[in-house]
Amino acid sequence: MNIDKFQESMYQLIVETSTNLPRDVRRAIKSAKERENAGTRAAMSLDTITNNIKMADDNVSPICQDTGLPTFKIKTPVGANQLVMKEAIKNAIAQVTKDGKLRPNSVDSLTGANSGDNLGYGTPVIKFEQWEKDYIDARLILKGGGCENKNIQYSLPCELEGLGRAGRDLDGIRKCIMHSVYQAQGQGCSAGFIGVGIGGDRSSGYDLAKEQLFRSVDDVNPNEDLRKLEDYVMENANELGIGTMGFGGETTLLGCKVGVMNRIPASFFVSVAYNCWAFRRLGAAISMETGEINEWMYQEGEHIDFGASEAELETAAASETAEQTNIVTLQAPITEEQIRNLKVGDVVQINGMMYTGRDAIHHHLMDHDAPVDLNGQVIYHCGPVMMKDEDGKWHVKAAGPTTSIREEPYQGDIMKKFGIRAVIGKGGMGPKTLEALQEHGGVYLNAIGGAAQYYADCIKSVEGVDLMEFGIPEAMWHLKVEGFTAVVTMDSHGNSLHRDVDKSSLEKLAQFKERVF
Numbered sequence: 001m002n003i004d005k006f007q008e009s010m011y012q013l014i015v016e017t018s019t020n021l022p023r024d025v026r027r028a029i030k031s032a033k034e035r036e037n038a039g040t041r042a043a044m045s046l047d048t049i050t051n052n053i054k055m056a057d058d059n060v061s062p063i064c065q066d067t068g069l070p071t072f073k074i075k076t077p078v079g080a081n082q083l084v085m086k087e088a089i090k091n092a093i094a095q096v097t098k099d100g101k102l103r104p105n106s107v108d109s110l111t112g113a114n115s116g117d118n119l120g121y122g123t124p125v126i127k128f129e130q131w132e133k134d135y136i137d138a139r140l141i142l143k144g145g146g147c148e149n150k151n152i153q154y155s156l157p158c159e160l161e162g163l164g165r166a167g168r169d170l171d172g173i174r175k176c177i178m179h180s181v182y183q184a185q186g187q188g189c190s191a192g193f194i195g196v197g198i199g200g201d202r203s204s205g206y207d208l209a210k211e212q213l214f215r216s217v218d219d220v221n222p223n224e225d226l227r228k229l230e231d232y233v234m235e236n237a238n239e240l241g242i243g244t245m246g247f248g249g250e251t252t253l254l255g256c257k258v259g260v261m262n263r264i265p266a267s268f269f270v271s272v273a274y275n276c277w278a279f280r281r282l283g284a285a286i287s288m289e290t291g292e293i294n295e296w297m298y299q300e301g302e303h304i305d306f307g308a309s310e311a312e313l314e315t316a317a318a319s320e321t322a323e324q325t326n327i328v329t330l331q332a333p334i335t336e337e338q339i340r341n342l343k344v345g346d347v348v349q350i351n352g353m354m355y356t357g358r359d360a361i362h363h364h365l366m367d368h369d370a371p372v373d374l375n376g377q378v379i380y381h382c383g384p385v386m387m388k389d390e391d392g393k394w395h396v397k398a399a400g401p402t403t404s405i406r407e408e409p410y411q412g413d414i415m416k417k418f419g420i421r422a423v424i425g426k427g428g429m430g431p432k433t434l435e436a437l438q439e440h441g442g443v444y445l446n447a448i449g450g451a452a453q454y455y456a457d458c459i460k461s462v463e464g465v466d467l468m469e470f471g472i473p474e475a476m477w478h479l480k481v482e483g484f485t486a487v488v489t490m491d492s493h494g495n496s497l498h499r500d501v502d503k504s505s506l507e508k509l510a511q512f513k514e515r516v517f
């Protein structure tokens with residue numbers, strides 16, 4: 001095989017996976033959009049999501065800034081040299097990272113040091129298998145961290161909140177799956193896709209669950225019991241009302257695929273792999289002779305490009321005025337009074353400066369001074385994809401929010417310590433932060449998770465960076481923005497949309513307690 005050509009094919013596969021959502025995923029998102037009523041928060045979020053998909057296409061840039069843990073599944077004809085192929089894949093990964101289509105995402109687990117090129121022990125994941133055919137089947141999934149953190153594994157029998165006992169049978173499995181969707185709330189950037197693995201041990205069970213994510217969204221399970229289960233989950237999980245981003249709404253789940261394998265008598269695991277709407281998985285059939293791509297996978301059926309037609313734009317404009325959302329423009333430094341005027345549901349547009357800060361920064365700020373005066377300022381939970389030009393100037397390539405709940409132990413204290421007035425992230429925060437917002441006069445703004453191109457477009461310039469020693473995603477970037485839009489989901493009056501949606505979805509979950517299978 002021509003290994004240089006193979007490397008080039010792998011480069012293409014990675015770029016396409018990161019920037020261009022497959023057709024089956026696009027169709028699922030489109031039908032979700034059609035189910036939401038115009039003017040609601042869910043519809044607005046889905047508009048941002050579909051705009052973002054289009055922008056990623058047009059810019060050939062990452063759909064989401066978290067380009068995940070690249071995981072390759074490759075089937076090769078007997079006799080293929082897998083060692084050479086592995087090297088070629090690693091070279092391609094490093095090159096794509098350099099070209100700004102993947103975020104440097106490989107971090108030393110003990111020191112936190114970022115390898116800078118996505119290579120390191122354990123990353124990327126490359127799994128080979130041999131098969132009898134004469135070509136290479138190469139598939140890739142880029143699954144981000146926020147949704148990965150919402151994976152869950154159940155050991156049956158068990159007790160589940162809202163649902164009671166889940167036994168070792170199909171009905172117990174049903175309960176676990178319903179619970180898995182509830183516990184993810186909006187934090188894995190719902191609406192999501194789930195892959196479920198029944199059986200195996202703790203590791204093979206998760207593998208089986210992830211394997212399901214390689215199935216096409218619209219395939220039909222050949223196992224009749226599992227087909228019924230998948231249909232049931234698709235129909236009923238959407239009754240939970242969690243909705244896009246956990247804002248409430250008609251669609252919480254976009255796909256459910258279930259697989260089964262044997263287990264040993266003492267164990268009964270149900271493993272669920274949760275994938276965000278930014279479901280980046282693709283595949284290609286590659287010639288064993290030339291190393292070139294012969295065919296792309298997941299490309300059957302109608303292609304939706306999400307280019308808004310005139311008519312759609314008009315309806316969107318009309319529904320915006322109809323809903324009379326309170327839109328407030330803010331520019332830092334923000335006063336306590338301005339913050340106290342905001343209520344859950346208000347839409348905020350930010351102009352001016354904001355500073356990124358995620359795990360490393362929050363941890364650092366607990367016992368260090370801030371590198372800039374944060375009084376009245378806005379913190380953005382974001383780890384962007386950045387590129388430096390020849391003149392040494394930084395450019396933002398992708399910059400959506402990260403899951404805020406990880407900062408729950410620090411956020412309230414840090415806001416009070418430095419006088420920060422607003423934090424932007426996604427998925428919401430907990431009671432400790434809510435209390436601090438009330439006491440100090442702060443607000444939590446929810447941006448649309450995964451909409452990394454949309455937000456990158458709002459960032460007009462990079463004014464500086466501090467704490468680069470934490471690596472690109474974790475550094476504190478000083479960003480000048482224009483029209484950066486987010487929704488108030490936690491205010492300074494003790495209100496939290498996240499708490500409310502969690503409560504109402506748990507009540508709805510309890511309606512699925514009775515035996516079905």
Ligand SMILES: O=C(O)C[C@H](O)C(=O)O
Nearest residue numbers: 066144145146383402403
């Ligand atoms: O790491 C990120 O930028 C985002 C992450 O995927 C998340 O969902 O929290």
Ligand code: SF4
Nearest residue numbers: 064144146189276450
């Ligand atoms: S930010 Fe959201 S869309 Fe992006 S990887 Fe994380 S969970 Fe997925």
